[in-house]
Amino acid sequence: MNNLVIPILDARSVIPPTAGDEPPGPFADTRGRRLADLRISVTDRCNFRCVYCMPKTVFGRDYPYLKHGELLSFEEILRIARLFAERGVRKIRLTGGEPLLRRNIERLVEMLATIPGLELTLTTNGSLLRKKAHALREAGLQRVTVSLDALDDQTFRKMNDVDFPVSQVLDGIAAAEEAGFSPVKINMVVKRGTNDHAILPMARHFRGSGRNPGHILRLIEFMDVGASNGWKLDEVMPSAEVVRLISAEMPLEAIGANYPGEVAKRWHYRDGSGEIGVISSVSQAFCSSCTRARLSTEGKLYTCLFAQRGHDLRALLRANKSDGDIEAAIGAIWGARTDRYSEIRTAETATQEKIEMSYIGG
Ligand code: SAM
Ligand code: SF4
Ligand code: SF4
Numbered sequence: 001m002n003n004l005v006i007p008i009l010d011a012r013s014v015i016p017p018t019a020g021d022e023p024p025g026p027f028a029d030t031r032g033r034r035l036a037d038l039r040i041s042v043t044d045r046c047n048f049r050c051v052y053c054m055p056k057t058v059f060g061r062d063y064p065y066l067k068h069g070e071l072l073s074f075e076e077i078l079r080i081a082r083l084f085a086e087r088g089v090r091k092i093r094l095t096g097g098e099p100l101l102r103r104n105i106e107r108l109v110e111m112l113a114t115i116p117g118l119e120l121t122l123t124t125n126g127s128l129l130r131k132k133a134h135a136l137r138e139a140g141l142q143r144v145t146v147s148l149d150a151l152d153d154q155t156f157r158k159m160n161d162v163d164f165p166v167s168q169v170l171d172g173i174a175a176a177e178e179a180g181f182s183p184v185k186i187n188m189v190v191k192r193g194t195n196d197h198a199i200l201p202m203a204r205h206f207r208g209s210g211r212n213p214g215h216i217l218r219l220i221e222f223m224d225v226g227a228s229n230g231w232k233l234d235e236v237m238p239s240a241e242v243v244r245l246i247s248a249e250m251p252l253e254a255i256g257a258n259y260p261g262e263v264a265k266r267w268h269y270r271d272g273s274g275e276i277g278v279i280s281s282v283s284q285a286f287c288s289s290c291t292r293a294r295l296s297t298e299g300k301l302y303t304c305l306f307a308q309r310g311h312d313l314r315a316l317l318r319a320n321k322s323d324g325d326i327e328a329a330i331g332a333i334w335g336a337r338t339d340r341y342s343e344i345r346t347a348e349t350a351t352q353e354k355i356e357m358s359y360i361g362g
Contacts (some may be wrong), residue, residue, distance in 0.1 A: 026088025027302070027336035034065065035330075036261065036291035040077060040360030042105065043097040045299045048125050049161040050149070050187055051229070054358050056161055058228040072299045074108045076317050080295060081112055083327050089293075091119040095361040097297065106135040113140025121319040123187065123362060125146065127164060127174030133179040144176050145218075150198035150304045151205055159195055177210055184215045185277075191222045192237040203246045208273040218270040218277040220263050224345070225305060226356035233347065239278035243267060246276065261289040285342035293334065294360050301330065304339035306354050307360075 027035040044066050049056045066164055072080070092112060099105055099122055112120055119142055126146040126299060136144070147170050149159040156166040176184050188195075188202055199219065206217040219242045224231035252267040255275065263286060265276030280286075294302040299314025311333045316326050341349070 001015040003220050004061045019296040020132065024087060027334040029334055029343040030287065033186055033289065034088060034291050035293055035334045036089060037091045038081065039085050039093045039095050039292060039294045039361045041295065041297045042069065042094055042099045042102040042108065043266040044359045045101055046096065046358055047127055048097040048098065048164060050159055051161055051293065052222055054189055055227065066298055070298045072297070072314060074111055076299065076314065077108060077109045079317065080313060083323060083330065085115045085118055087330070088325065090117065098125055100124050106132065107141040109139040109141045121145065124180055126169035126172035127214060133175040133181070137181060138294050142336060144181045145187055146176065149189040150195045151201045152198065153290050155195050155198050172338050182208065182211050184210060185214055186217045187220055188217060189220045189222055190237045190242060192235045196237050197210060198243060199242060199247060203250060203276065216275055216277060218279060220279040221282045223281050224350040225354065226354065227353050231239055231350050234281045238283040238285065239265070241278040242278055261291050281342055282345065287343045296360050301333055302355065302360050303333065303337045304341055305360065306341035307339065308352065308354055309361040
């Protein structure tokens with residue numbers, strides 16, 4: 001990945017000093033978008049080989065995953081997270097790869113939970129949730145999102161491509177609920193021709209399920225992340241079509257966002273039996289309100305999911321730079337941000353070299 005790193009020079013020269021004793025404000029980019037969310041990838045490894053994310057043809061036995069010493073340690077992650085929180089980040093999502101594969105992940109959660117005013121969440125494929133849900137909750141994790149692409153075993157096994165049974169993910173969701181996570185969000189990536197027939201069964205299953213508030217199914221358009229998933233526009237099912245399909249059987253009504261910049265558009269069932277979300281990253285770009293940064297497993301900062309280059313924060317940490325220097329570097333990176341990939345996506349950009357989602361964090 002080293003060829004994909006932008007060197008960080010003297011960031012202090014780009015950040016104006018804060019006047020007087022005023023607390024420093026949040027960072028804003030060239031379009032005035034604040035830095036408000038951070039996704040942290042804690043491992044680039046996964047026990048699934050989802051066809052849209054880590055296809056077996058690319059992520060085979062010889063794939064050069066990061067070595068242990070290359071990963072950010074928990075202490076390094078905590079230090080960076082604190083600096084982000086001090087500059088206005090209010091939400092941190094742990095992801096990967098499969099975050100529950102990182103040894104002692106609950107210890108990291110416990111450490112991050114000491115940062116005041118932070119919403120701490122995690123996205124998982126659910127395979128290890130039965131084992132981990134309780135410890136994660138005890139450690140201070142507030143929310144969990146579980147990815148699940150179909151309810152029928154045949155389709156699910158085809159999507160995860162490692163023959164993993166759907167029953168174990170459903171049991172993981174039950175474990176999350178028992179541990180006190182509510183609502184649980186369920187992420188379903190829709191790939192036309194592969195699992196679009198699973199949309200209605202998924203909607204029927206999760207509608208009205210879970211404790212009040214119930215589980216929230218979120219249907220995600222298949223994206224051209226990375227450079228290995230063979231993305232084609234005709235395999236994207238636009239969210240508008242997904243909503244029409246569900247609404248024809250279970251009438252839906254649009255509802256407002258929970259907070260400005262929320263990625264999922266919310267719809268609730270007219271009969272009051274819960275809500276769903278749709279994430280239209282391809283058909284309706286939301287770059288203009290994108291407040292998310294991503295920290296890769298080895299400590300590179302990415303300002304867009306479709307970035308080709310990251311910025312090496314680990315080098316600053318390991319060169320014993322001060323908090324002020326690192327904060328200034330983050331500010332300079334975010335201040336120079338111009339990203340709007342989804343607004344300018346074409347068949348050509350889709351084939352460009354991009355960082356893989358399992359490395360950068362979904
Ligand atoms: N392994 C965990 C999981 O699957 O939940 C966390 C990492 S995964 C990269 C995070 C999210 O990205 C998952 O919900 C996954 O479905 C989604 N994702 C991965 N590849 C995608 C793609 N090509 N298009 C849309 N969503 C994708
Ligand atoms: Fe693994 Fe998640 Fe990617 Fe599937 S989507 S391969 S579970 S990282
Ligand atoms: Fe944000 Fe980049 Fe996605 Fe646009 S394409 S919404 S800038 S991550």
